[in-house]
Amino acid sequence: MIVLSSVSKRYPNGDRPALVDVTAEIGVGEFVFLVGPSGSGKTTLLRLLLREERATSGRVLVAGRDVARIPDRGVPQLRRLVGCVFQDFRLLPNRTVTANIAFALDVVGRPRHVVRSVVPEALDLVGLAEKADRYPDELSGGEQQRVAIARAFVGRPRILLADEPTGNLDPNTSIEIVNLLDTVHQAGTTVVMATHNASLVNAMRRRVLELSDGALIRDEARGRYNQDDLAVPMIPRPRPRVPADRVR
Ligand SMILES: Nc1ncnc2c1ncn2[C@@H]1O[C@H](COP(=O)(O)OP(=O)(O)OP(=O)(O)O)[C@@H](O)[C@H]1O
Numbered sequence: 041m042i043v044l045s046s047v048s049k050r051y052p053n054g055d056r057p058a059l060v061d062v063t064a065e066i067g068v069g070e071f072v073f074l075v076g077p078s079g080s081g082k083t084t085l086l087r088l089l090l091r092e093e094r095a096t097s098g099r100v101l102v103a104g105r106d107v108a109r110i111p112d113r114g115v116p117q118l119r120r121l122v123g124c125v126f127q128d129f130r131l132l133p134n135r136t137v138t139a140n141i142a143f144a145l146d147v148v149g150r151p152r153h154v155v156r157s158v159v160p161e162a163l164d165l166v167g168l169a170e171k172a173d174r175y176p177d178e179l180s181g182g183e184q185q186r187v188a189i190a191r192a193f194v195g196r197p198r199i200l201l202a203d204e205p206t207g208n209l210d211p212n213t214s215i216e217i218v219n220l221l222d223t224v225h226q227a228g229t230t231v232v233m234a235t236h237n238a239s240l241v242n243a244m245r246r247r248v249l250e251l252s253d254g255a256l257i258r259d260e261a262r263g264r265y266n267q268d269d270l271a272v273p274m275i276p277r278p279r280p281r282v283p284a285d286r287v288r
Contacts, residue, residue: 047098076251082234123192127207182213238265
């Protein structure tokens, strides 16, 4: 579903490359966590998949399409295949929950009768049917993120990218949101989630891709946030040797 071959990215005004020779494949229906310290290149990688940025070198394939070769007029079609969710929700403040979700379908020209039938389904999926007429500022952060997920999912994208979707949420709400992303994943969507949330990654035990200074330094099935989380408890500590003359 996603293929990155020797992908590097240097921003015109960047003092160092944002991505360095990244090669990875993400298959249909996978759920992948993208981890790494701030500035390691996670957002840049997601932006390449959306063709919001172009790789400086290397190849990026999304659903079989080489994104560098997609003409500008083909980019909206690419973005129909790839839904996104962000840390700051990005809902339209002056539209209701229903209108926010419907908007995603209106802009791609879906007929009114389709919009009228699929928006309530999306609201049901995220458990917000009874808040359909509220405005974003009348919702909690977790509820706003649910609306954002419904909006990203309503057009049935093949890939859902989530950039630090729990960054503004408390621990319990974060678990609800990752469970919702897992529901979307179980519906057949490939999910890539960039995150700093170690406890979620450690609880879910999915594939982990780790970036450091733009390089892919780990690709681990059923991984943890930190490779050391796994290694440390498994290495027995040497027992201090007690000199014979001190043994009673
Ligand atoms: N538009 C830009 N112009 C120049 N440099 C940029 C731009 N966007 C990102 N960078 C640089 O590219 C590198 C990677 O940034 P990126 O935002 O991809 O990291 P990140 O891992 O998503 O960080 P965070 O976890 O803080 O969101 C950083 O050094 C950053 O300063």
